[in-house]
Amino acid sequence: MMIRPLLAIASLALIVGTVTYGLHLHNFNLADYVLPRLEGLEETLSALGRQGLSIEYGGLVVREASLDGAVLELTLTVRNGLPLALRVEGLSFRATCSDHGQLLGEGALSQPVEVPPEGGRSLSIDIHVIRSMMEHVANYHAYPTEQGLEVSLVASFSASLSLSLGGVRVEGESYLGTANIRFRLSE
Amino acid sequence: MSALRRRLNPIGLVAAGLMLALAASKEAPWWVLSVGEVAAFQVSPFKVSLEVLGCDVVPSVVDYLTLGAWLSVLVGAVLMAAGSLSRRGWSKALLSFGLSKIAWGLSAVIIVAALPYLLASSPLRDLLLSYAASLLGARVLSAEGPLLVGEGALRLAVAGLTVTLPLRAYVTQYFYAASACLCLCIAARLYQRRVVAIEGAELQLQEPPKRHGAGPA
Numbered sequence: 001m002m003i004r005p006l007l008a009i010a011s012l013a014l015i016v017g018t019v020t021y022g023l024h025l026h027n028f029n030l031a032d033y034v035l036p037r038l039e040g041l042e043e044t045l046s047a048l049g050r051q052g053l054s055i056e057y058g059g060l061v062v063r064e065a066s067l068d069g070a071v072l073e074l075t076l077t078v079r080n081g082l083p084l085a086l087r088v089e090g091l092s093f094r095a096t097c098s099d100h101g102q103l104l105g106e107g108a109l110s111q112p113v114e115v116p117p118e119g120g121r122s123l124s125i126d127i128h129v130i131r132s133m134m135e136h137v138a139n140y141h142a143y144p145t146e147q148g149l150e151v152s153l154v155a156s157f158s159a160s161l162s163l164s165l166g167g168v169r170v171e172g173e174s175y176l177g178t179a180n181i182r183f184r185l186s187e
Numbered sequence: 188m189s190a191l192r193r194r195l196n197p198i199g200l201v202a203a204g205l206m207l208a209l210a211a212s213k214e215a216p217w218w219v220l221s222v223g224e225v226a227a228f229q230v231s232p233f234k235v236s237l238e239v240l241g242c243d244v245v246p247s248v249v250d251y252l253t254l255g256a257w258l259s260v261l262v263g264a265v266l267m268a269a270g271s272l273s274r275r276g277w278s279k280a281l282l283s284f285g286l287s288k289i290a291w292g293l294s295a296v297i298i299v300a301a302l303p304y305l306l307a308s309s310p311l312r313d314l315l316l317s318y319a320a321s322l323l324g325a326r327v328l329s330a331e332g333p334l335l336v337g338e339g340a341l342r343l344a345v346a347g348l349t350v351t352l353p354l355r356a357y358v359t360q361y362f363y364a365a366s367a368c369l370c371l372c373i374a375a376r377l378y379q380r381r382v383v384a385i386e387g388a389e390l391q392l393q394e395p396p397k398r399h400g401a402g403p404a
Contacts, residue, residue, distance in 0.1 A: 003280045007266075011284070014262065015255035022251030033248050040242035083241070084224055167223020172348035 053086065053165075054079045057176070058122065062183040065151070067138055070129040072105065072181070074157075078113070079120040084166035086115040088123070091161055095127055098154040098178055102136045105129035142185060149185040154178050196382055199271030199282055199375035205368040206264035206289060209361065213257055217362040218300045218335070221355050230299050231361065232292030233257040256292060263288030271375065274382050282379050286372040293365050300335045300356065307332030307339065316341075325350070 026033045058075035065071075074093060080086040092108035107127035115121045129137070141153040157176040162169070216229035216236075226239045233253050237245050263285035270281030306315060307330045316327040328342040328349065333356040341352040 003277045004283075007280060007284045010262070011259060011288075014259045015252065018251045018255035018258065019248065022247060022254075026247060034246050036244045036246050037242075038244055041239055041244055044240050044242055165223075166225045167353055168225050169351040169353070170348050171351075174347070 052081050054081075055161075057179070060179055060181065062181070063126075065129075065183045065185050067134050067185060068131050069134055070105070070137075070183075072107075072127040072129065074107065074125045074127055076123045076125070077120060078115050078123060080115040081118060082165065083117045085117055087164040088113045088115065089162045089164055089169075091123070091125065091159060093125060093127055093176075094158050095129075095155045096158075097136065097141070098156045100136070100140060102133070104133050104137070104155055138185070145184075147184060150182070151185060152180070152182045155181050194272075194274055196271035196278075196282075196375055196379050198371055198378050199267055199285075202368055202371035202375045203264045203268035203271060203285065205364065205371060206260055206267060206285065209289075209365055209368060210257060210260050210264060212361060215361050216359055217296050217365060218358050219356065220300075220303060220333075222341075222352050225352070230296055232260065232295055235299075256288075256295075260288045260292060267372070267375070270379065274385075276383055279376070279379050279383055282372070282376045286369075286376050289365060289369050289372055293362075293369055296362065296365075297335070300358075303332035303339070303354065303356070304334035305332075306330075 023030070023033055056077045056079065058077050060075070061073045063071040063073050072095070076091075078086070078088060088109065089112045090109060092106065094106050095104045096102060097104055105127040107125045109123065109125055113121055113123055137151055137153065138149065142149045142151045144150075156178050158173065159176055160173045162171045164170075210233065213231075213233045215231060216234070217231040219230075220228040226237070229236045229238075231253075233256060235245055235249050235253055236243050266281040267285030270278040270285070273281075316330055325343040325345040328344055330341050331339040331354075333339045333354055336357050338356075339354040341354060343350045343352070
């Protein structure tokens with residue numbers, strides 16, 4: 001029975017033949033032939049690094065302020081330069097007094113926000129300052145003027161972030177920086 | 188009609204047709220492992236692709252290996268059909284050839300599909316994952332891989348952030364078709380043994396009886 005060895009040789013020849021033909025098409029450059037093709041991925045990652053993701057500070061507005069409490073509205077712009085949908089699932093802020101380390105207020109995104117691929121979205125987050133924290137503001141950072149009590153302080157912001165990018169979940173905490181806050185306390 | 192049925196191996200012909208249909212769907216994956224929408228590893232004996240952010244990173248040699256496997260299955264299907272049309276002894280070898288091609292293809296897919304699970308549960312896990320992650324500047328927090336089908340997750344610590352990569356593995360309809368094809372090939376091979384045995388018995392019956400002791404005086 002010669003047929004079995006012949007079939008085995010034919011089987012081997014099909015695989016070895018095509019692999020050798022491929023090597024010939026690559027001018028017998030073994031490294032080019034067997035190493036992963038990363039050129040396209042490197043270009044994509046480089047482009048992503050340039051366009052990437054960013055969360056930019058848009059401004060801080062004091063909506064209400066009295067000795068009973070205050071509401072600060074923080075505006076942020078999320079830019080998504082990636083070809084994947086971004087979902088900001090959680091974003092919470094803590095504002096502390098830079099001079100004394102006293103917690104001033106906390107706020108969080110009320111509901112998840114979708115940012116389309118290669119798009120942007122503006123977010124606004126209310127930071128609530130409760131009465132006990134306002135006492136610190138009134139005691140250490142307020143000064144009387146003809147119009148009433150003026151407040152001037154430097155607040156430090158830190159954020160806790162949870163987002164989903166193309167199904168990949170990213171969580172972390174980050175120090176965002178400081179902002180000068182000036183407002184007048186109403187009676 | 189009965190004589191024709193005895194001469195043919197209908198199971199082998201159906202198996203050959205199914206092998207040809209599988210080969211015709213060259214680009215279709217049999218098993219898929221996805222990492223969210225960021226990466227997808229698609230495997231069949233005829234094509235392997237690992238797409239990361241839309242870029243295929245599989246080395247060229249794999250394309251030619253799978254091309255060889257595709258040609259082998261095509262040849263296997265043709266020989267399976269040819270063997271199914273014959274009652275001669277060598278037809279069994281032709282059917283075995285076709286059977287081996289689909290068996291190798293399916294085994295290769297199952298072995299590749301089991302790798303993430305074996306990697307995630309073996310003692311080498313920490314070593315291999317740590318090496319791979321260190322190349323990306325990351326540290327592995329936990330790894331759980333799916334076995335052929337299912338879900339798992341890889342958690343990494345990167346630059347102060349925790350990144351969770353969801354892993355989802357599943358087989359496609361082509362995997363089931365290939366499994367059915369393998370069963371048909373095995374049945375066809377067993378059937379062919381019977382067909383050839385009947386043919387051999389009929390030939391023996393047709394042979395004239397040998398005369399014993401009858402020679403020139």
